Amino acid sequence: MFSCWISRQYWGFSTPTGRIAHLIRGSLSRTLVLSSQRRTPEFSSFVARTNTCGELRSSHLGQEVTLCGWIQYRRQNIFLVLRDFHGLVQVVIPQEESAASVKKILCEAPVESVVQVSGTVISRPPGQENPKMPTGEIEVKVKTAELLNSCKKLPFEIKDFVKKTEALRLQYRYLDLRSFQMQYNLRLRSQMVMKMREYLCNLHGFVDIETPTLFKRTPGGAKEFVIPSREPGKFYCLPQSPQQFKQLLMVGGLDRYFQVARCYRDEGSRPDRQPEFTQIDIEMSFVDQTGIRSLIEGLLQYSWPNDKDPLVVPFPSMTFVEALASYGTDKPDTRFGMKIIDISDMFRNTEVEFLQDALSKPQGAVKAICISEGAKYLKRKDIESIRKFAADHFNQEVLPVFPKASRNWNTPVAQSILEEQRSGLIRLMEIQEDDVVLLTAGEHKKACSVLGKLRLECADLLEARGLVLRDPALFSFLWVVDFPLFLPKEENPGELESAHHPFTAPHPSDLQLLYTEPEKVRSQHYDLVLNGSEIGGGSIRIHDAELQRYILATLLKEDVKLLSHLLQALGFGAPPHGGIALGLDRLICLVTGAPSIRDVIAFPKSFRGHDLMSSAPESLPPEELKPYHIQVSWPADSEA
Amino acid sequence: MFSCWISRQYWGFSTPTGRIAHLIRGSLSRTLVLSSQRRTPEFSSFVARTNTCGELRSSHLGQEVTLCGWIQYRRQNIFLVLRDFHGLVQVVIPQEESAASVKKILCEAPVESVVQVSGTVISRPPGQENPKMPTGEIEVKVKTAELLNSCKKLPFEIKDFVKKTEALRLQYRYLDLRSFQMQYNLRLRSQMVMKMREYLCNLHGFVDIETPTLFKRTPGGAKEFVIPSREPGKFYCLPQSPQQFKQLLMVGGLDRYFQVARCYRDEGSRPDRQPEFTQIDIEMSFVDQTGIRSLIEGLLQYSWPNDKDPLVVPFPSMTFVEALASYGTDKPDTRFGMKIIDISDMFRNTEVEFLQDALSKPQGAVKAICISEGAKYLKRKDIESIRKFAADHFNQEVLPVFPKASRNWNTPVAQSILEEQRSGLIRLMEIQEDDVVLLTAGEHKKACSVLGKLRLECADLLEARGLVLRDPALFSFLWVVDFPLFLPKEENPGELESAHHPFTAPHPSDLQLLYTEPEKVRSQHYDLVLNGSEIGGGSIRIHDAELQRYILATLLKEDVKLLSHLLQALGFGAPPHGGIALGLDRLICLVTGAPSIRDVIAFPKSFRGHDLMSSAPESLPPEELKPYHIQVSWPADSEA
Incomplete structure (x- = not known):
């Protein structure tokens, strides 16, 4: 909310709080610079422009530049403010008779049209500098201009202070993406993920491995989308996580795996969930809880945005029992x-x-x-x-x-x-x-x-009422540990179900209780909580085939046939292993202070799982279902 | 094939060609070192081992080390060769009475069991060095040992020289992954992709943006998997590429996009295709063909493995007409x-x-x-x-x-x-x-x-017959350009269809022909060919809404309603833009010299699209289809 307000100030130039906007915008540039380690990316390589609009400063004075951007607004047919992802710059429209065609192009193009202009960077006349604008000391005296594409009447203005319903924003997502806030969110996300990859691959020898998303039903996977195949009656499923694959990779000797993994969960319309989401998925062999926790602390510290206070590690930790007793939840907000x-x-x-x-x-x-x-x-x-x-x-x-x-x-x-x-x-x-x-x-x-x-x-x-309890600049991480391994089933409390998933290893001190009082066994599961939201979870896994079989078959009463490949794999020299998954959408949402995960995803689905831009999901004619040997079973009431 | 042979030599120690194996293995380490830019990744951070098996050299003499690995083989209960992803090391089994329990563990554990050993790195006795082994100058005198997990009788030996059918390899993929060749392929893939990301994000300011995979049918998308939703009769589709999304990102001002994108194509059983595959997906605004080609040449040069000869750029180029006349194909093998x-x-x-x-x-x-x-x-x-x-x-x-x-x-x-x-x-x-x-x-x-x-x-x-025509060390890249924009429809040659896709821009010199002789119009499509395989393709796109509508509606006779969101987006100030997609699986396959793309994918599907390990796709009971309002239409003959 804070940053929304900031950006509103910035793009609108409507109040004198531009200094803060300047800081924010400045910090975006700073982040961009630092993420590449001592070298600014070349934003203008391979393309028609020589510079971005937002980068021009007094140090560019006298340079001939070519810019490509969108017309943000025009003042009295004398000035044009041109925008690209990097920022805004003022362009001086030539008034001479000899430049009539350039003037015509720049004065007639509607707002949000795309133009290419070439000209010289000059100082603004004394007194006309704009300290609220990073490029406010200079302007560009245009010599040539080309209208690259004209813009029709827009459904809403591309200004952050113009309020839009979320439905309208999602319908015209490609316009909404032009806003400062969406540009900031998506670019920050890309940078954080890139730094995570550097940390994992380059510093710690992890291997980025892609796992399939066309898989089979997992036991109890009621929330998995099904995909008909061309074989009658046979279906793939979209997995909720690469859990089985990452464990199998450990068996395969790929002992440090990670993936920025697309996962799928069909939960109908739960607020702030998406049917497809992304997790930073990690698994290691020969590791214990301490190892995973240090890894993740280092990962977050390394990838943390430079415009925030550096993270202090190690993060505090708390048992599940303690969290419940002191905060009444397993994800305490410790701010x-x-x-x-x-x-x-x-x-x-x-x-x-x-x-x-x-x-x-x-x-x-x-x-x-x-x-x-x-x-x-x-x-x-x-x-x-x-x-x-x-x-x-x-x-x-x-x-x-x-x-x-x-x-x-x-x-x-x-x-x-x-x-x-x-x-x-x-x-x-x-x-x-x-x-x-x-x-x-x-x-x-x-x-x-x-x-x-x-x-x-x-x-x-x-x-x-005005009291500040939770500092918006504070990021309070917490490990929650020692969860119970099992919970009584909601519909039948006499039976047990896994508190997390059936591959979680029991706490070594509680191993014997498995055979006597399994409901008292603690697990080696750990959750990472940030400001009261669960942003990650993982566990040390069971690597013993017999223990895994006992838990699945005897305690959980699952059909082990569905997991026979995993049980078999554990028997062929599976190393001890453990891992974690961080919910990337949620993490970026908290880091950017966005009100919803939909604000850190380029093309999110609505609450009801719809793509409001393209109107997916949609009806298909029966002949398109034929190759998949399925037909729609229309509910009785909709037939009427 | 060449590297298969090499690795067989290496793992088996069966012939005196270890020098080559040494070079290859050495080059893997070299790649690992260089990819992190002057710093070797810490392969043993956060875990129980102090070192990897493969890294020990004379420089480690006298060090106390802890290793975790698989038992490769045992010699006369005196030596054990221990393996991890990094290589092999010889371990000396203690023979003293006082170390009887250690001896028992190491002598009784079956091959491919996982053990943890601690001991001292010592020199091998003079004359017993093994120059074929990178760790051949040293051995580890063990003090303590722990059996981490025992291995049951294996379906095949984990030695590259043991021939296995592909079906068996896929069924026990987690064992197959332990082979040197699969480790090399997957690690090389991870490293190349990481370097591509560095090039795109850190050097050239690209933004890594995830696009949805639950989307809607594209016009003519007969090869798209369908996914029933919980709304009766409504379906998502898994897209063949993020084409529409990347163009919409350009409209949204995210002017340098890339994604390592999962794509889906339901082609039934075509050899060397996978129902899900990965492409390096790129799109830029304000760019022309030359820009995209330079970008890709730089990208491949930067990410090219260090154990291969550096690439020479620019790559040669050839028109489609010339390729057909000289090589009879649009993907000439120019080796x-x-x-x-x-x-x-x-x-x-x-x-x-x-x-x-x-x-x-x-x-x-x-x-x-x-x-x-x-x-x-x-x-x-x-x-x-x-x-x-x-x-x-x-x-x-x-x-x-x-x-x-x-x-x-x-x-x-x-x-x-x-x-x-x-x-x-x-x-x-x-x-x-x-x-x-x-x-x-x-x-x-x-x-x-x-x-x-x-x-x-x-x-x-x-x-x-023994003549070497195509040097296995030669990588011959070629751009093929100036494709026709349209082709006559196979089933109805009087009508036109897009040679690539309907968003491809016509060649500027042929623009007028669109309205008179559209079949003669060349496109701004370009293909990248490597050693006779198409490894990438892209185009400058149409950014003019009216031109796009004319091509879709008038020339291609498509239902423009399915693409109304894209047409509308082009009207709202879409910048000129273009892009490319590289087929990652195929590229890595060619770089590693693997016989099939299945050898560069961790968990591939079989020819018929099956996961032979978990047996996906599989039958689902009707009640699991009920929430999706579908039922199976059993073909008449299978009902009998």
């Missing part, structure tokens, strides 16, 4: 405090009934979070809506308590709690004047989950 | 001569009936190729089989003529030709003793095509 505190001990002898009730049950607990300055920033209706949220979504009672606040709206119950436990609370939770405590009681996991949600809700509320 | 010569003029007054006939028809001509030393190397049955080939495949008579050979098998017709034209032929075709001329007559294009085919057949025959 701010407000941690969940267990205050059960304070209430062992309470006479408040619902607390007694909670504490008498297994896993029962009393939990609380402290909202700093909550009494100052939150309104009574905010607190009410928070309580309602907890009741509606979690069926959970939440009590606001104001241990020190001068004004408070404590309920009678809260009052009686206060009197008993005030000093304990104040000490344990380090309560300050104006702090509000949200207290709940119940089963440990549920109580933590609800407070974890409320913690984020309150942060949003406080920020909406 | 050797034997060009097609038009000898019609010599026969204007001939009395030989079939020559008279041919010359009296429009486009009729007499053509010949000269097979140097053909009379010496080819047998009578070779010539007969060549004539039969021409008759069977082209319905074309071919006469062998021996203008100077002492022994010859001239037919009576050839005899009479000879007497009339002997001296002319000898002069025009520079005939030497023992040369054979193959002569044919007929319509220009057909006569050239048949001789073009025979030229390659003869080259194969001569090489099978």
